[in-house]
Every structure is written in structure tokens, then in C-alpha cells.
Amino acid sequence: MKRRILIIWLLRTCASVLSPLALASVLGIANKLSNLALYVVAGLALGQGAEAILAGGQPPALWPLVLWLVSLSLLKGALRYGEQFFGHKVAFKALALLRNKLYAALAPQAPFNARTRASGDLLGRLTRDIDRVEVFFAHTIPPLVAAVVVPLVVVASVGLLADAALAGILAVGLVLTGVVVPLVGLRGTRIAAREATSARAAITQHVSESVRATGTIVAFGHERARAAELAGHEAALGAALARGAAAASWRAGLKAVLPWGFTVWLMLAGLDQLAAGSLSLTALLCVLLVSVPAFGPVADVDGFVSGLQDSFASAERLYLMVHAAPMVEDSLSPVDLEAGPLGLEVRGAGLVVDSESGPVALLEGIDLFVPAGGSVAVVGGSGSGKSTLAALLVRSMDPDTGAIYFGNTNIKDTALNDVRGSVAMVSQREHLMRGTLRSNLLIANPVATEQQLRVACERAGLGEWLAAAPKGLDTPLGERGSRISGGQAQRIALARAFAKDARILILDEATSALDVHTEALVMDSVRELAAAGATVVVIAHRMRTIGWVDQVVVLEDGKRVESGAPAHLARRPGGRFAALLNRERESLGA
Numbered sequence: 001m002k003r004r005i006l007i008i009w010l011l012r013t014c015a016s017v018l019s020p021l022a023l024a025s026v027l028g029i030a031n032k033l034s035n036l037a038l039y040v041v042a043g044l045a046l047g048q049g050a051e052a053i054l055a056g057g058q059p060p061a062l063w064p065l066v067l068w069l070v071s072l073s074l075l076k077g078a079l080r081y082g083e084q085f086f087g088h089k090v091a092f093k094a095l096a097l098l099r100n101k102l103y104a105a106l107a108p109q110a111p112f113n114a115r116t117r118a119s120g121d122l123l124g125r126l127t128r129d130i131d132r133v134e135v136f137f138a139h140t141i142p143p144l145v146a147a148v149v150v151p152l153v154v155v156a157s158v159g160l161l162a163d164a165a166l167a168g169i170l171a172v173g174l175v176l177t178g179v180v181v182p183l184v185g186l187r188g189t190r191i192a193a194r195e196a197t198s199a200r201a202a203i204t205q206h207v208s209e210s211v212r213a214t215g216t217i218v219a220f221g222h223e224r225a226r227a228a229e230l231a232g233h234e235a236a237l238g239a240a241l242a243r244g245a246a247a248a249s250w251r252a253g254l255k256a257v258l259p260w261g262f263t264v265w266l267m268l269a270g271l272d273q274l275a276a277g278s279l280s281l282t283a284l285l286c287v288l289l290v291s292v293p294a295f296g297p298v299a300d301v302d303g304f305v306s307g308l309q310d311s312f313a314s315a316e317r318l319y320l321m322v323h324a325a326p327m328v329e330d331s332l333s334p335v336d337l338e339a340g341p342l343g344l345e346v347r348g349a350g351l352v353v354d355s356e357s358g359p360v361a362l363l364e365g366i367d368l369f370v371p372a373g374g375s376v377a378v379v380g381g382s383g384s385g386k387s388t389l390a391a392l393l394v395r396s397m398d399p400d401t402g403a404i405y406f407g408n409t410n411i412k413d414t415a416l417n418d419v420r421g422s423v424a425m426v427s428q429r430e431h432l433m434r435g436t437l438r439s440n441l442l443i444a445n446p447v448a449t450e451q452q453l454r455v456a457c458e459r460a461g462l463g464e465w466l467a468a469a470p471k472g473l474d475t476p477l478g479e480r481g482s483r484i485s486g487g488q489a490q491r492i493a494l495a496r497a498f499a500k501d502a503r504i505l506i507l508d509e510a511t512s513a514l515d516v517h518t519e520a521l522v523m524d525s526v527r528e529l530a531a532a533g534a535t536v537v538v539i540a541h542r543m544r545t546i547g548w549v550d551q552v553v554v555l556e557d558g559k560r561v562e563s564g565a566p567a568h569l570a571r572r573p574g575g576r577f578a579a580l581l582n583r584e585r586e587s588l589g590a
Helices: 003-013 015-054 063-109 112-116 119-132 134-138 141-161 164-183 186-212 214-219 223-276 281-322 386-393 416-421 437-442 450-459 463-468 486-500 516-531 566-570 576-587
Strands: 344-355 358-370 375-379 401-406 423-426 504-508 535-539 551-556 559-564
Touching (some): 003 015, 003 063, 003 134, 119 134, 119 186, 141 164, 141 281, 186 214, 214 223, 358 551, 358 559, 375 516, 386 504, 416 423, 437 450, 486 516
């Protein structure tokens, strides 16, 4: 990706920090000029003193020199503090703006971005990549401005106050150090930085997966193989860093040699002019004392150019994520959903996705109607399209063909917040936040009362457990629900959905981890919600638990192959639902 595009994007994203960044740049220039002024004062004092002694006169008093040095030192310290203060204030504000930008871009891509992107990679972009962009703001723009302005001031001053030839020699050295040296091995450094950033992301993802799957890795004796994989990623990172370091070492050597080499050249040229009487001793001393520190701002160019490669590599990863097309887009002129109980209808929904072998149809011409307060069970084998249909109902994605209606409104025509605010969905693997039972339930309904939370827990079969827990609703659940069992975690997810009191309830194999007794209790609660007006969609894997629903829809290879009342379908000879039901009975020995 072109650097110009990244720079424009970064500046536009963080436009509000450019004014204080300009102030930081001005303070940085003033700081470096005050540093050079210290050497000029020292050169003037030494030169005037030497000239006075050589002429047999009295050297000037020391107290003006001391006063100037102390004043300039205090000024330099204040300017340095201001430069660092405003520079880092800008940098941290810019990082906050970038994180907000990234989170804002991730939200429309949810929840499938979390499934299609590696979690460790996402974490790396949100933390390490954004932190590296700080180099662009705090350690690039102010030093770059100073690297242009300060040498111009120095060269012009030497030319006007000392000698044009000496100014030319100094200018050549500054250009070589500030422009040519940073270009040495730049392309290789850029490639190495990109490879290092990718390797770091791979390491982050590998470690993240290893931590989550520690039990599985140990149980299958996969520790050595997993460690070898990590070593491979580390070797790739080390190789990339080594290539970048090789070029950096050449640049470092040139930066060490050039300033002193050109200073020696200046001294020899200046001595010739001093012998010819065209240059004073004071002017020569000032030029020599200023020459070495004058290389400081341009020598810094290589430092931030090298760091800038990492910064741009990270910025590119952020740019691609921010500009990724969202799975769904909000309506520009949203229509309000009707009040009261809400039915749903799927009209000829089809969905095609790309795969390595070509386009694959996940759903084809699905029709489904559930009146307000009605219930439907969607069944079928693995890969039949059940969960894909559920994703369409909560508008995690939009169908390629057909439409989905809540009541009389196409959900693409209403606001996303209204669609998802009307739906409560529980999937087979729900995420529990680190915190208490209460905090996890309040995610669904932040204004729920204590009584509402307890009723939701009762409906989800958590009544006895909640009563026995010493801290009740304030019981900590641990990281990802590590302090509770899988069945308890699934019941908490169900309680969270019940606490929302949504108009449409979708259960995507939400009772897979429950025992038969608890599952029956939960289904009784779901039936009560349906009787109270909630529209219920149950994606089931246990046929015996859905006999109470109004209708059953059987999917196969993304197509609706059968639908009707469960009792009627169960008696249909050769029917798909009857076959699923008989297969379940045989597996249970019934």
C-alpha cells in the first residue's frame, strides 16, 4: 500500500491533534536551536578570549558567559519539556482516536468478524499495532520538521556570519546524513518490517490459542509439536528482525563517521582561510563547535525512518481492517418497527459464499412464516443451514436473494439497533464476560430489576444454584465462565436472553449442554414466553423436545424439504422429520 494513502488517512483520522502537534514541532525546533546556541556562546567566549590573549590584552569577564550558559540551559530544559509534553499528549490522543475508529469499524462487521478473524490477530491490531502508530505522531512529524528547519538555519547562519564555502561543506554533510543515509537498505527494511509485523501477529495468535487450548494440548500430548510451531514463528520473526538490523547497522556506521569526517574537512578548510586572514579564529571555533551537534537533527531522520517502517506496517493492518466492508449496513432512512408482539417472515432467502472450490449456496429459496406469539422449530443435519438462517434473523448478514420481515417491515429498512433490540438469541457457545452473574445478565437489559434477574434465572433452571450461592447474583463467574460448569454457563446465557424480554426469541441449539430434566424446564419457560406473546424460533438437535411448537421446518443442504405441525410430520411415512425422530429414538434405545 502506498505510504501517501496511509499518511493522509492517519492525518485525517487524527485531524484534531494537528494544532498541538504543530506547537510540539515549534518547541522542538526552538529546543534544538537553543542547544546550538550553547555551543555558539562557548565558541564566542573561547575565540574572543584566545584572540585577546594572542593580542596581549585582557580576556573578557567570565560572568556574562556563565549567565548566558545558565539562561540558555534553563530555556533548553523548558523547551524540551514542552516538546515532550505536547508531543506525547498528541500521540496518546491520536491512539485514542485510532482505537475509537477501529472499534467503530468493527461493530458493523460483528459478530462474524470475530468468527472469521483470529482472535489473537484482532487483539494484536487493537493493542500492539495501534501503539506502534504512536511513532508517526510523537517521533516523526516534529523531528522531521526540525531536521529540515534547523539545518537550514545553521547553514544560512554559517554562510552569512562566517564563510559561504564552509556553509557549502556543512550543507553537503547534512544532506548526505539526513537524506542519503536513511535510504540505505530502505526497501529491505520496509519488507522486513512488514514480515516482522506479520510474524508478531502469528505469535500472538498462536500463544492465545495455546492458552485457551492448554487442556486439549496436554491431553493429546501435543506440547512438543505446539512448541515447535511457536519456535517456527519466532524464527521467522528473528530472521525479519535480523535483516532489518543488518541495514540499520550500515546506517548507524555512516551516521557515526560522516559528522566527524565533515567536521575535520571544515577544520582543514577553515584553517586555510584563517591562515589567509579571510576568517577569524572566533568564527572558526563557532563553526567547528556547531558542526557536530548540527548533525543531530538530521541523524535522527534515520532513527524515525527505521521506526516508521514498523509504524506504517501496523498502520496498513489497521487501515485494511477499518476499510473492510461491513457484513451489513444500517439503513439511511430507517423505518420504525411496529409496536406489540412481532411475527417474522422469511421470503425466498438465499445466501451464497465463496470458498476455495468456488461459490457455495448455504441457503436456497427459504420460506418461513411465524405469526406473532407463534413458535417454530428448525431442524436438520449438520451443515443444513440452520445456524446460517439464525444469523440472517438477527441480521448478522443479509441474504443475497429474498428478504426477511419483522411484522410488516423488511429488516433492511429499519435500524440495526431496532432489529437486534427486538431479538434475543442464544447460541450453542455463548460468551460470558469476566465478572459477576449480575453483570453478565445486565448486558441484555441494563435496567433490569433484581426481581427480573431472579425470574430470568428461575426460567433458565438456575433457581436452586442461585439460592445456594453465598453471593447470589454477585457470584463471580471467572474468565470465560471458568468457575462454573458448561451446563451452568449455558443456563446463564439462557437467563440473559430471558432477562431481555425480547419480542423474538431465537434458541440456536441453546440447550445442548443441559441434562434432560433441565432442558424440559427451560422449554417449559420458553412455552410460557410464547404464550405471553413472544415469537420463538428453536433450532434443535433433540427432536423430542420440540413437540410443543406450532410448526417444524426441516432443512437439508440449505433447502426447506419439509414443514408442518410436529405431530403430523412425525406420522408421515418416509418423512424427513420422522426419520430424524426415529434415529434419535434408536440412539437412546427406545
